[in-house]
Amino acid sequence: MKESYADDTMKEKTRAYLREFIGKNLSFLKPKDIHVLHLPGPEMLEWEEVYKPLGIPAKNVTGLERDPAAYAALAERNHNVGMQIYRTDDVSFLETAKQQGRRWQIVSLDYVSPYNQRSFLYTCSHAYFLPGCRGGAISFW
Numbered sequence: 001m002k003e004s005y006a007d008d009t010m011k012e013k014t015r016a017y018l019r020e021f022i023g024k025n026l027s028f029l030k031p032k033d034i035h036v037l038h039l040p041g042p043e044m045l046e047w048e049e050v051y052k053p054l055g056i057p058a059k060n061v062t063g064l065e066r067d068p069a070a071y072a073a074l075a076e077r078n079h080n081v082g083m084q085i086y087r088t089d090d091v092s093f094l095e096t097a098k099q100q101g102r103r104w105q106i107v108s109l110d111y112v113s114p115y116n117q118r119s120f121l122y123t124c125s126h127a128y129f130l131p132g133c134r135g136g137a138i139s140f141w
Contacts (some may be wrong), residue, residue, distance in 0.1 A: 018108060019050040026105060031055035037062045038108040042073030058082040064093055
């Protein structure tokens with residue numbers, strides 16, 4: 001697990017771009033109606049710099065973390081925030097989510113470690129959006 005992404009210039013630019021993209025392209029939706037699936041990391045930087053400033057409620061944000069140490073740090077930081085967080089990998093989570101009929105307008109899986117082709121293709125084909133949503137965003141930055 002990398003210590004921090006707070007000083008990672010590329011990640012910082014990506015978070016700013018994602019916030020701008022969502023604000024511009026999903027502006028027809030009220031923040032309370034937007035649901036997010038992402039990989040928050042232990043610092044929750046994407047939550048703090050993208051979704052929170054846009055007014056998206058924490059309860060509408062689902063975070064996945066497969067690393068036990070990173071999950072422990074994430075759970076501690078999330079204690080007073082209220083995101084839905086799961087200690088799992090993306091493929092396992094999406095298989096269950098599909099059976100449950102879960103959907104999101106924003107799927108942001110910014111993989112920083114090697115992932116396999118099944119993970120990438122599975123996510124692309126199984127990241128369903130909420131019914132009636134006229135827009136959505138999937139990113140793999």
